[in-house]
Amino acid sequence: ERKVLVFDFGGGTLDVALLSIEDGIFEVLAVTGDTHLGGEDLDNRVVEHCLRDFAAKHPGSDLAAAPKSLHRLRRACIVAKHRLSTSAQARIDVDDILPGTDYSCVLSRARFEELNRDHFQRAVSYVGTCLHEAGVPAAEVHEVVLAGGSSRIPYVQGLLKEYFGGKELCASIDPETVVASGAAVQAAILTGEGSSQVQDLLLLDVTPLSIGLVTGDGVGLQGDGDSDDPGTFSVMIQRNTTIPTRREATFTTSCDNQPSVVIPIYEGEHPDVRNNHFLGRFRVDGIPPAPKGTPQIRVTFDIDANGILNVSAQDRSTGKSNQITVTNEEGRLSQAEIDRMVQEAE
Known part of the structure; x- marks a missing residue:
């Protein structure tokens, strides 16, 4: 291994x-x-450095107000960044960056590293995570x-x-x-x-986000319109669980004589379900009248090797059941959105 x-x-x-x-x-x-850390962030630091240098050399000239010139400067900065991976220094040259004005500077590898040191350290910190x-x-x-x-x-x-x-x-x-x-x-x-x-x-593969359902108090499933409370996010499959995987748990009703239960499914890492991503919902009808907490609703979350999620629920007393399937294409988050949600939850 x-x-x-x-x-x-x-x-x-x-x-x-x-x-x-x-x-x-x-x-x-x-x-x-990290969805907000990449080569573009490094480019931005170099461009900002050049803008300060240009302003010092040409007082009164506002290069930032000239989009086309700024675009040409950015392209030159990107080329210089690439060269610095193999050279100790690189020139940034933009002819006629403003009418009648050329711009030129030399950027050393040491200066480039200084400009972006916090970005580099932040990137490597995710290795530890x-x-x-x-x-x-x-x-x-x-x-x-x-x-x-x-x-x-x-x-x-x-x-x-x-x-x-x-x-x-x-x-x-x-x-x-x-x-x-x-x-x-x-x-x-x-x-x-x-x-x-x-x-x-x-x-x-693994699940990139935790997946679960909404309950009223951790065990009680709500019915339609039972409460304005968004409920509790009860995780069934933890983030970074190897797939295929299957998890089962028993839930109950949240009020007396509840005829049905609604099972909303979310993925995310935030304890407040409203900050997680909604995947779908389904309901199980025909639950016999009984005091809350009495019915036994068996809920199963199953993710196959292709990442397709199947959620089913069955009332043990009647055998009545329902299910939903969530594929990778239907309403799933991009990797960038997944990384953002994890960062916000942390």
Whole structure:
């Protein structure tokens, strides 16, 4: 068994995942990230630096008020950022950035690192978060795989090496194409195409967010219009649970002689269900009159290997039941939205 950490630092987002690999089985142990941290944030810092430099060299000129000129400056800053991954310094040149005015400056790697040090440290801090959620110490990680253009930055690589006690980072995979390569392998597995070596691989994914239902007090299911109270988010499947998975629990009614129960399903990490994402709802009718807390409603959450969620509920006394299916395409959150919800809950 080998544990591999994937550090994906792209243009707009950061994603960190820890996997366990054994006998062709790839099991995702934990995922985390930041939807507001990526190469664009680094570019912004360089652009802001150049705007201050331009203002000092040309007092009274407002480059920020010229969108086209600002766009040209940003493109030059991005080119310089890329060069700084292999050079100690890079020139930023924009001819005629304003009528009759050229702009030129030299940006050193050290200055670039100073401008973005907090971003770099923040990015690497998510490695600790991911390992903590998986319950795996850094010393047990065998490989660190880089993905995304921003992972090429020497300062970022240095921080990662330091975090893992000087461990060399995986250099055999191109960070720019590794995601596309992985997607191609997974596509081959799903379609049955490709070599037998590919077909022998198995990916065990995890749930990116906790999934549960709404109750009145943790055990009582509400009926239609029973209360204006949004209810309690009762988690059935915890975040980072390996799929496929199945969870069952018994609930009851929240008021006397309740003829039906409504089961709203949400995903998210916030204790206030209104801040989580609604997936769907269904109801079970025909519950015999009884004091609240007496009926026994068995609820089952089942997620298959494709990430499709099936939720069913059955009244034990009558056998009456109902269910709902939520696919990955219908109303599910993007990875960026998932990361945002996790950050807000934390």
